[in-house]
Amino acid sequence: xxxxxxxxxxxxxxFKNVKAVDGISFSVNxxxxxxxxxxxxxxxxxxxxxxxxxxKQNKGxxxxxxxxxxxxESKLHQIIxxxxxxxxxxxxxxxxxxxxxxxxFYKLPRTRVDEVIEIVALQEKKKSYVENLSGGQRQKLxxxxxxxxxxxxxxxxxxxxxxxxxxxxxxxxxxxxxKKSLNTSIILTTHYMEEAEYLCDRIIIMDKGKILAQGTLxxxxxxxxxxxxxxxxxxxxxxxxxxxxxxIYKLIWDENAFTxxxxxxxxxEQLPIFLQKIKENGIKLTKLECxxxxxxDLFISMTGKHLGD
Amino acid sequence: xLNRSFLQLILVxxxxxxxxxxxxxWAFLFPILMAWGLGIAFNKKPEVTxxxxxVINEKESTLDFEKLFKNTQYxxxxxSLNDTYYYNITYGNENLGLTHFRLKPVSxxxxxxxxxxxxxxxxxxxxxxxxxxxFDKFSAEAxxxxxxxxxxxxxxxxxxxxxxxxxxxxxxxxxxxxxIPGLIAMNVMMSTMWGISYTLIEARSKKLxxxxxxxxxxxxxxxxxxxxxxxxxCFAEASIIFAFAYYYFDIKIEGSIFAFIILxxxxxxxxxxxxxxxxxxxxxxxxxxxxxxLIIMPMMLxxxxxxxxxxxxxxxxxxxxxxxxxxxxxGIKAIFNESAxxxxxxxxxxxxxxxxxxxxxxxxxYYKWY
Ligand SMILES: Nc1ncnc2c1ncn2[C@@H]1O[C@H](COP(=O)(O)OP(=O)(O)O)[C@@H](O)[C@H]1O
Ligand SMILES: [Mg+2]
Numbered sequence: 001x002x003x004x005x006x007x008x009x010x011x012x013x014x015f016k017n018v019k020a021v022d023g024i025s026f027s028v029n030x031x032x033x034x035x036x037x038x039x040x041x042x043x044x045x046x047x048x049x050x051x052x053x054x055x056k057q058n059k060g061x062x063x064x065x066x067x068x069x070x071x072x073e074s075k076l077h078q079i080i081x082x083x084x085x086x087x088x089x090x091x092x093x094x095x096x097x098x099x100x101x102x103x104x105f106y107k108l109p110r111t112r113v114d115e116v117i118e119i120v121a122l123q124e125k126k127k128s129y130v131e132n133l134s135g136g137q138r139q140k141l142x143x144x145x146x147x148x149x150x151x152x153x154x155x156x157x158x159x160x161x162x163x164x165x166x167x168x169x170x171x172x173x174x175x176x177x178x179k180k181s182l183n184t185s186i187i188l189t190t191h192y193m194e195e196a197e198y199l200c201d202r203i204i205i206m207d208k209g210k211i212l213a214q215g216t217l218x219x220x221x222x223x224x225x226x227x228x229x230x231x232x233x234x235x236x237x238x239x240x241x242x243x244x245x246x247x248i249y250k251l252i253w254d255e256n257a258f259t260x261x262x263x264x265x266x267x268x269e270q271l272p273i274f275l276q277k278i279k280e281n282g283i284k285l286t287k288l289e290c291x292x293x294x295x296x297d298l299f300i301s302m303t304g305k306h307l308g309d
Numbered sequence: 310x311l312n313r314s315f316l317q318l319i320l321v322x323x324x325x326x327x328x329x330x331x332x333x334x335w336a337f338l339f340p341i342l343m344a345w346g347l348g349i350a351f352n353k354k355p356e357v358t359x360x361x362x363x364v365i366n367e368k369e370s371t372l373d374f375e376k377l378f379k380n381t382q383y384x385x386x387x388x389s390l391n392d393t394y395y396y397n398i399t400y401g402n403e404n405l406g407l408t409h410f411r412l413k414p415v416s417x418x419x420x421x422x423x424x425x426x427x428x429x430x431x432x433x434x435x436x437x438x439x440x441x442x443x444f445d446k447f448s449a450e451a452x453x454x455x456x457x458x459x460x461x462x463x464x465x466x467x468x469x470x471x472x473x474x475x476x477x478x479x480x481x482x483x484x485x486x487x488x489i490p491g492l493i494a495m496n497v498m499m500s501t502m503w504g505i506s507y508t509l510i511e512a513r514s515k516k517l518x519x520x521x522x523x524x525x526x527x528x529x530x531x532x533x534x535x536x537x538x539x540x541x542x543c544f545a546e547a548s549i550i551f552a553f554a555y556y557y558f559d560i561k562i563e564g565s566i567f568a569f570i571i572l573x574x575x576x577x578x579x580x581x582x583x584x585x586x587x588x589x590x591x592x593x594x595x596x597x598x599x600x601x602x603l604i605i606m607p608m609m610l611x612x613x614x615x616x617x618x619x620x621x622x623x624x625x626x627x628x629x630x631x632x633x634x635x636x637x638x639x640g641i642k643a644i645f646n647e648s649a650x651x652x653x654x655x656x657x658x659x660x661x662x663x664x665x666x667x668x669x670x671x672x673x674x675y676y677k678w679y
Contacts, residue, residue, distance in 0.1 A: 052523055054679050077525045084523075088515035091319060092328040102322055104314035105526040129328075291661075 003066075005030050005153055005185050006051065011060030012207075013046050020046040021057070022209030029184050030152065033175075035196035037295070038206035039307050042248040044189035045085050047206070048155045051187070052082050064153060078106075081151035083142040085189075086160045091131035095112055095122055098130060099144055106149045115145040120174055136167030143174065156188045160195060168195075187238065191307050193295040205299060212302050221293055228295055230262040230274055231286035243277070252300065259287070311517035314526060318539075322508070326542060336546050340496050341553045344489060347615070349483040356407045359454055362420035363412045364434040365397070371672055381461050405476060408457065423650040430454060474538045481563065481646035489554045490645045491614035493547050494638035496577045499606065502545050505535045505584035510597035511587075513677065515523050531535055532673065536581040543577050565650035569641065572654050575661040576637040582665035583633070586672035633664055 004027035013021040021043045028034050030215040036044045049055040050060055053069040053076060062068060067076055089098050099113045100133075117123055120135055125133065133141065146154060160168040177197065178184065190196055196203045197217055204214040213220055227249060237262065243251045247270050248262040264270040267290045278285060299307050326332055362489035375383075375396075383398045396412040410432065415423065425431035430451040432443040440462070444451035509532075512518040522528060554560040562569060587604060591597045611618060621629060629635055640657040643649035650656075 054523065055520060074525060077523065080523075083524055084516055086522055087517060087520045089517060089520075090321065090325055097321065097324065101314075102521075102524060105315040105521070105524040107313070166448075166530050253569050 002029055002147070004028055005065055006032075006187075007061070007063040008047075008051070009063075010072060011047075011050060011057045011058050011289065012042075013050060013055065017165060019209045021050070022207070023060075024209070024211050026204055026211065026214060028153070028187060030185055031183045033179050033186045033199060034188070035200035035203045036187060036206055037191065037193065037203050037307070038189075039070065039191050039305070041208075042191075042206040044206060045096060045157055046209075048082070048157050048187060051113045052080060052155055057064055070091070078149060079151055080153050081146045081149055082155040082157065083139075083146045083157060083159060084142045084159070087142055089130045091129065092160065093130055093131070094127050095130065095141055096126045099143065099148070102145045103148055108217040112242070114147060116147045119147060119178070120144045121170070123299070128270065136163050136170060139163065139167075139171060140174070141170070147178075150182070150184075153183055154184050154186045158189050158191075160190065168192075172199060177297040188216075193299075197295060203295070205295075205302075207299075213298070217295070220298060226265055227263050227293045227297075228265070229289075229291050229293060230264060230267060230271060230292070231259070231287070231289040232262070232285055233257070234261040235284045235286060242281075245272070245273075250301070252288045261300075285301050315530050315534055318531060319538050322535065322538040323541070324579070325508075326504075326538075336496075336500060336542070336623075337549050340492055340546070340550050344485075344492055344550060344554060345557065347488055348485040348554075351488075355411065358409045358411060359459070360423065360429040361410055361412045361454065362423045362429045362432045363414045364417050364420050364597060365414055366435050366437070381464065398461060400461055401413050405474065410454075410458065410461075410572035418552065429540075433458070451557050456589050483552070483558075485558045486560065486646050487617070487642065489558070490552070490641035491612075491638045493550055493573075494612075494634060495609060496546055496550060497543055497573065497637060498580050498605055498634050500541050500546055501577055501603055502584050502587070503579035504539050504542065505581055506588040506601050507594070507597060508535065509585070509588035510591050511594055513592050514594050519679050528676075528678065530677075531672075532585060535585075538579070539581060540574060540577050545567070547573065560645070562645050563648040564644035564653075568649070568654055569644045570650045572637070572640045572644065572661075573660055575658045575665075576633070579633045579661035580665070581635070582668035582670075582672065585676075588667040589672040589676045592677070608632050611635070612638055614638060633661060636661060 009025050010023055011025070012019075012023050024043075024047065026034075038046060046055060050057050050252065051064070056069075061220050064076055065079055067079070067166075069076060072249050083162040093101070095117065096113065099117060100110070101141065103110070117126060121212065122137065122140050122144060125137055130138070130141065143156070143159060158169050163171070172195070175186070175188070179186070180198070188195075188199065201213065202216055203220060205220070206213045213223075235258065237255065237258065238253060240305050243260075243262055247265040247267070252261040252263070254260070254306055262270070262274065271290060296307050299305075326336075344438070381398055383396050385394055385395050386395050393413070395414070396410075398410045398412065399407055400410060401407040401512070413423075413429075417434075420432045420434075424432060424445075430444060430448055431454045434443065436443040439556065442455050442458070444455060446452075509518075512521075521531065525669070551560070585602065588597065588599050591600065611621070611629045612632050613619075613629070618626060618629045636657040640649075640654040641655050645654075
């Protein structure tokens with residue numbers, strides 16, 4: 001096993017009355033692409049900002065290549081690079097000038113400016129003012145700046161939040177090709193399960209400052225391997241006891257929307273029984289969908305709420 | 310010191326400055342308009358017109374009233390605008406300029422209205438053949454009108470007596486000579502406080518500051534680049550104001566230009582320190598806005614920019630003189646109008662630099678980078 005580039009050990013961060021980060025531990029190996037997945041307020045930003053040295057933990061240890069912020073600040077600025085959740089750059093500066101400014105902080109040559117602008121495909125916007133960029137283009141600019149110093153550890157805080165699907169897809173493609181071409185470890189925070197599934201080697205699921213589960217997508221789902229979902233909607237109310245019996249783990253019933261999720265062992269076995277019951281009780285179905293368990297289902301079964309909420 | 314990132318930081322701010330048309334207006338055009346407007350308004354006034362509200366007692370006729378100023382020349386003129394008439398009496402002499410009094414016959418209510426609106430400062434009423442003057446005893450303008458009118462009705466002219474009156478027109482004694490150095494000083498304050506404080510607070514509120522300190526950029530370099538940029542921009546702004554005043558009002562620097570430059574830079578340093586201190590904690594631009602106004606407004610009013618602070622009570626004058634803007638303005642005025650040099654302004658230079666340094670150090674100590 002290689003030594004991890006990042007070790008987070010029993011880290012706590014409390015604000016006045018919020019436990020933003022409540023004792024988390026994880027590590028990242030060189031070249032690994034990690035997703036910190038969790039809903040708003042889960043503590044993702046606080047976690048990455050502690051790794052970035054922007055916030056200080058109340059308790060716990062953060063090791064980056066064996067270094068810590070208290071003793072190795074200037075070295076760590078070279079090892080770490082980042083994009084913050086919502087940085088706004090200077091409106092009246094062009095893309096090129098903005099990247100050049102940051103390149104000068106790292107004492108990098110002009111050629112590197114062109115390189116990163118090319119990586120994020122902003123060549124055509126080089127001379128545009130930052131204020132005229134779209135949301136996706138701004139995120140690309142933030143990403144270009146994060147790529148400048150070829151840091152071995154890259155932290156991206158919600159790089160696609162608020163973007164439309166096309167723009168999100170573009171960022172994903174850039175990140176995918178980076179993953180292939182560089183030996184960089186990336187930590188990306190998101191509340192989009194598809195993003196974590198698509199991009200990342202390993203997923204850390206967070207909620208209320210705690211890590212609920214971590215592992216590869218397969219690992220996460222295989223713990224619940226034998227679970228499948230029958231999702232349906234009706235025009236009638238249904239009692240919890242209505243569906244029970246062998247092979248049914250749980251009914252998640254939304255009494256406001258009249259939608260239900262039946263977590264079952266096997267769709268093939270349970271679907272006929274389900275339909276039989278519907279028919280016998282004269283219930284009107286408006287929707288029926290059978291599928292494998294997803295990360296979102298997993299999250300709901302752990303917390304009782306959706307990731308996006 | 311002059312490495313690439315430092316130059317980049319300065320360049321960024323200068324670009325940010327000249328690409329914003331509104332900033333250009335406030336930095337360059339506004340002070341000139343101000344100097345021009347005030348310079349015109351308070352300078353040469355060869356002829357002025359003063360309206361006097363004339364309230365005539367019902368029992369008397371205007372003819373009786375006209376007898377009152379039998380000693381002077383007057384014309385009865387028709388105001389074609391609203392078909393009323395007024396008496397026009399001209400007073401003064403060629404040398405000092407002429408005052409035209411317009412005595413407008415009106416009712417008491419109308420007279421009060423004219424005073425409230427500021428179009429007349431004095432009400433002249435008749436009461437059984439006697440004149441009554443009604444005016445605000447604190448108004449110098451009304452007092453002057455009263456004196457002029459009484460002398461007029463006595464058939465005398467205050468300005469044509471034995472005393473020798475010589476108007477002062479030399480440079481350095483006009484209102485504009487008082488105003489321009491003050492405007493240059495005030496511009497240093499405005500430019501520095503808004504340019505540095507506001508930019509720093511905005512960078513913090515946009516999380517730009519956070520992003521920048523997460524790079525190897527030295528923090529002092531960032532702050533210092535703002536001060537250096539401000540010195541460059543303040544010189545540009547002051548040159549334009551001065552060039553305008555030089556050509557339009559014939560303003561000159563009578564004293565040491567070198568002392569002026571050093572004093573000017575000291576002023577920028579003084580206000581830069583204050584600007585950094587103001588910006589040290591705030592993350593909201595609205596609060597920053599309020600804070601900056603809180604600091605600059607009192608100084609704008611007290612420091613003798615538009616009118617002399619010697620009108621304030623003696624007890625507060627030492628406090629006013631201790632304000633940085635007062636020191637800068639007084640120093641520049643002394644150099645411009647009183648041929649002063651280092652000997653006269655070194656104290657201001659030392660104090661402004663010390664003030665800047667102390668506020669800068671405190672500001673930096675408590676500076677919130679994240
Ligand atoms: N500076 C702060 N002061 C007080 N509470 C904070 C602060 N920063 C974050 N929090 C709280 O900590 C929790 C986690 O926030 P955050 O890390 O931003 O979550 P996420 O990035 O996952 O949305 C939230 O409840 C948030 O309100
Ligand atoms: Mg966040």
